[in-house]
Amino acid sequence: xxxxxxxxxxxxxxxxxxxxGTTFYREVAGxxxxxxxLLLHGWTASADLNFHGLFDELGETYRVIAPDHRGHGRGIRxxxxxxxxxxxxxASALCHHLGIERVTAxxxxxxxxxxxxxxxxxxxxVDALVLCATASRxxxxxxxxxxxxxxxxxxxxxxxxxxSLQTKIGMRLINSRRRELDEWVTAELERHDWAxxxxxxxxLGRYDSNSWISAIDVPTSVxxxxxxxxxxxxxxxxxxxxxxxxxxxxxxxxxxxxxAEPERFARVLLTAVGKVGVRARAREAIVPxxxxxxAGQAAASASEGFSVWRPSPQPA
Numbered sequence: 001x002x003x004x005x006x007x008x009x010x011x012x013x014x015x016x017x018x019x020x021g022t023t024f025y026r027e028v029a030g031x032x033x034x035x036x037x038l039l040l041h042g043w044t045a046s047a048d049l050n051f052h053g054l055f056d057e058l059g060e061t062y063r064v065i066a067p068d069h070r071g072h073g074r075g076i077r078x079x080x081x082x083x084x085x086x087x088x089x090x091a092s093a094l095c096h097h098l099g100i101e102r103v104t105a106x107x108x109x110x111x112x113x114x115x116x117x118x119x120x121x122x123x124x125x126v127d128a129l130v131l132c133a134t135a136s137r138x139x140x141x142x143x144x145x146x147x148x149x150x151x152x153x154x155x156x157x158x159x160x161x162x163x164s165l166q167t168k169i170g171m172r173l174i175n176s177r178r179r180e181l182d183e184w185v186t187a188e189l190e191r192h193d194w195a196x197x198x199x200x201x202x203x204l205g206r207y208d209s210n211s212w213i214s215a216i217d218v219p220t221s222v223x224x225x226x227x228x229x230x231x232x233x234x235x236x237x238x239x240x241x242x243x244x245x246x247x248x249x250x251x252x253x254x255x256x257x258x259x260a261e262p263e264r265f266a267r268v269l270l271t272a273v274g275k276v277g278v279r280a281r282a283r284e285a286i287v288p289x290x291x292x293x294x295a296g297q298a299a300a301s302a303s304e305g306f307s308v309w310r311p312s313p314q315p316a
Contacts, residue, residue, distance in 0.1 A: 004183035007052045010059065017076070017093040020086075024074035025067040025094060026051075028059030035127075035277060036100050038091060039066035040118075042109030042133070043204055044197055045259075046073030049188050050108055053262020054269065062273070065103075067094055069114070071196025073188065082199040084110075084207060088117040092125055104128040104273060104280070108258055109231065110200065113138070113207050119216060120209075127284075128276035129216065130269065132223040133255055135235040136209045136242065213242055219279035220246040221272035230255040247275050 010028045017023060026047050037058060041050035047066035058064050068075035069087045076090060091114065095103060105126050107115030112134025119126040222240035226233050240248045249272050251257060251265070258265045 004187060005180045006184040007181065008056070009048060009052060010055050010064070012074075014074075015094055015097050017090065017097060020090055020093055021076035021078055023067055023076045023090060023094060025065055026055065027066075028055050028062075028064040030059050030061065030063035034061065034063045036095075036103045037062045037064050037273065038095065038103040038105045038118075039064060040087075040091065040105060040107040040111030040114045041066070041069065041072070042111050043201055044072070044189070044192070045109075046075075046188055046191065048073065049185065050111070050259060051262075053259065054266050057263075057266045057270070058273075061270070065094070065098065065100070067091060069110075069200065071193045071200055073191050077193055077196070082196045082203060084113055084117055084200070084203050085121065087114045087200075088121055091118055092122040095125060101125070102127045104130060104276060106130040106132065106269070106273065107134060108132045109134055109255065110204050113204065113209070116209050116213060116216075119218060120212060123218075126218055128218050128273075128280045129220040130223065130272045130276060131220065131239070132258065132269070133225040133228055133231055133236065134239070135231050136213045136239045137235065138207055138231065139205050140232065140235065210242075213239065214244065216243045216246075219276040219283065221249060221276050222246050223249045223251060223268055223272055225255055225257055226250055226252050228253075228255045247272065 010026050012024060012026050014022055014024055024047075039047060039051050039054075039058075041047050046068045051066055055064060055066070067090070070076045070078060070082045070090065078086075080086075091105075095101075103125060105115040105118050105128075107113070107130070109132070112131040115126075115129055115131060116136070119129060220243050222236065222243065224233055224236040224240065225231070228236070237248070240246045249268050251268050253261060253265070
């Protein structure tokens with residue numbers, strides 16, 4: 001019987017998505033009639049690992065839906081190779097299953113690419129986007145490509161990643177500062193199908209939305225992790241400046257700030273979600289359910305200011 005410490009988590013549910021498979025998601029009901037936040041986690045994480053410290057605070061204002069992606073955690077296990085497009089379609093199918101018509105898609109790292117694709121493939125579902133620690137392209141040079149290519153090669157060969165490498169990858173990207181959660185983090189990583197996680201990594205290494213990301217026409221906030229050693233902050237900023245009218249929130253944290261410092265990250269996320277929510281409601285009042293031309297909003301991006309969040313001093 002397990003004796004490790006796990007954080008408090010909201011109810012989890014399984015959902016059978018016709019023609020796709022069975023997935024797992026967390027749900028916080030939120031206040032009656034609350035807007036829906038669809039939380040899309042990062043690569044090698046799960047909804048629990050990525051967002052465990054955010055559920056309670058977000059749930060005070062919003063209904064929160066947080067699924068596990070294919071191959072990750074308790075997400076769909078499928079015979080075909082994992083693609084980011086399938087992950088986006090899974091998220092759309094889950095919303096349809098739950099009777100949800102509109103969401104603010106909040107994507108972290110790989111989840112940010114899935115959120116972009118969700119808007120691209122299912123535009124009527126997405127009211128707004130919050131893109132965190134992510135980019136329009138994940139590889140920039142031979143070193144990045146080699147890492148993603150290695151993982152993809154292991155996946156194609158049907159090999160399981162060594163446990164030491166699994167833990168190293170997971171702990172680097174999750175990096176909880178609560179040592180009492182280490183055993184829980186390790187147990188969560190063991191839920192993965194690492195061959196499929198490797199396939200997702202290969203897909204992430206090939207991802208490039210630069211040909212269409214400037215067409216995003218919904219209110220968008222981009223949260224930039226300034227000390228990120230996984231997704232170059234320059235690439236994050238470049239993506240933010242490419243999306244018409246995008247609001248930029250700058251956070252002095254590394255790639256794991258969401259899980260390592262959830263209380264502080266929640267403040268930034270709530271600000272970002274609040275801003276796009278106001279803009280989405282105003283947009284709906286002016287042009288109900290219509291797609292507006294991104295070109296007409298391009299000039300607005302130049303006038304958007306930076307909102308900078310800085311952590312409070314830490315005790316010695």
